Each structure stands twice: as C-alpha cells, then as structure tokens.
Amino acid sequence: RLQLYVKNILNEARMEDGRFRIEKRPLVLRELAAGAADSVAELLAQKEIKLTTDAPEDPVLVEADREALALVISNLLGNAVKYTRQGGSIRIRIEPHGEGASRTVVFAVEDSGIGISLEDMEKITAGFYRAAEGRAEADGFGLGLRISNELLALHGSRLEIASEKGKGSRFYFELPARPQGVDMAPRML
Numbered sequence: 001r002l003q004l005y006v007k008n009i010l011n012e013a014r015m016e017d018g019r020f021r022i023e024k025r026p027l028v029l030r031e032l033a034a035g036a037a038d039s040v041a042e043l044l045a046q047k048e049i050k051l052t053t054d055a056p057e058d059p060v061l062v063e064a065d066r067e068a069l070a071l072v073i074s075n076l077l078g079n080a081v082k083y084t085r086q087g088g089s090i091r092i093r094i095e096p097h098g099e100g101a102s103r104t105v106v107f108a109v110e111d112s113g114i115g116i117s118l119e120d121m122e123k124i125t126a127g128f129y130r131a132a133e134g135r136a137e138a139d140g141f142g143l144g145l146r147i148s149n150e151l152l153a154l155h156g157s158r159l160e161i162a163s164e165k166g167k168g169s170r171f172y173f174e175l176p177a178r179p180q181g182v183d184m185a186p187r188m189l
Contacts, residue, residue: 022064022065022068022151022154022155023065024063024064024065024155025063025064025065025066026061026062026063026178027061027062027063027064027066027069028059028060028061029055029059029060029061029062029094029105029107030053030055030059030060030094031059032066032069032070032073033053033055033073033077033092033094033107034053035070035073035074036070036073036074036077036078037051037053037077037092039074039078040077040078040081043081044081044090047081047084047085047086047087047088048086048087049081049084049086049087049088049089049090050088050089050090051089051090051091051092052089052090052091052092053091053092053093053094054091054092054093054094054095055092055093055094056094056096060094060096060105060177061177061178062105062175062176062177062178063175063176063178064155064175065151065154065155068151068154068155069151069155071147071148071151072148072151072152072159072173073107073109075144075145075147075148076109076148076171077090077092077109078144079109079144079145079171080109080110080111080113080169080171083111083113083114083169084111084112084113084114084168085112085113085114088111088112088113089111089112090109090110090111090112091108091109091110091111092107092108092109092110093106093107093108093109093110093172094106094107095108096177097174098177100179101179103176103177103179104174104175104176104177105174105175105176105177106172106173106174107172107173107174107175108170108171108172109170109171109172110168110169110170111168111169111170112168113168113169114165114166115163115164115165115166115167115168115169116161116163116164116165116169117165121161121163124145124161145159145171152173155175156175156176157173157174157175158173159171159172159173160172160173160174
C-alpha cells in the first residue's frame, strides 16, 4: 500500500508540473488485472474476500500506457479491498462492446463494500476528500481516485462510479478496444 501511495503522490506532482507523459502501447487488460490481484492477494486472504474475474476468453487489447493503467487498476482494486468488509466479495469485469472501429471495452471493479452516498460521489474524485464512513473504515489520503481519473483523462476516458451507501460500489472506465486481427501480439515492456 505504501508503494501505491508514493506512486500516486509522485504522479500527481508530475501531472501538476506538466511532466507526466503517457506512452500508448497494446496491452491486455486481463494481464493488468491479474497483476493487481496478485499485489492484494494477502489482504484478500486476511479479510476472506472472494475475488472473481469475468473476462472474455480471447484477450481484449487496448492502446494505453502500461504504468498509468496498471496504477489505475491497482487503485480501484486496492480501494475495493480496503472498503469491503470481512467475508465480502469483489468482481473484476472486462466487457467488450460493439464491433469494428467502434468496439470498446469497459473495465469495472465491483465490491460488496460500504458504498458511497450520492453527495460524496462527486467529492471523492476531486482529491484529498474521504467520506466519513471511509475514514472510519480504513486509512488513506483520498488521492488515488483523483489520480486515477486524471490518468484516464490522458487516455480519453474518465472514471465512472455507481454506488449506494451500505450496498457496495462499481468503479469503471471505458477505452477503445484495439481492432481484432491487427498486430495482436502485445509488446511487453
């Protein structure tokens, strides 16, 4: 968690200075999700949280900056673990939509956690804001979602939130899918 906090703060400083640049390459979303899941595996086990992933069998590729998108996914999954109580559940969804040039993919992290009130939803992406329930549930700085939203904006997307207090949350974003059959082998960094 500390490493994630430091990355968030450093990236925020780079973005404010205009020094943060993204380098888009073909990426497999399922691989980024698996990496994020590995990084929280111990916390999932400690809290007895069930993590499932719904993704198409064929890899879905997007054009994105690996480090930036990995940080977004890690932030979303880390928050889901943080705010999901003992014995809860988290689901990662990778959902392609459309065909051809208009094909997109939605990446979502859904949890059975504490949820967010409507009045707090807009505030939490502004940065340095944490709802009272969130502060009572777990430590944090309230910066991860703001940075995630800014990184997604650099990719032409934005963070969307669907939640109800006491009933869990769904954090998601949409990106254009890389056309099938076009240089399907992602370049590894």
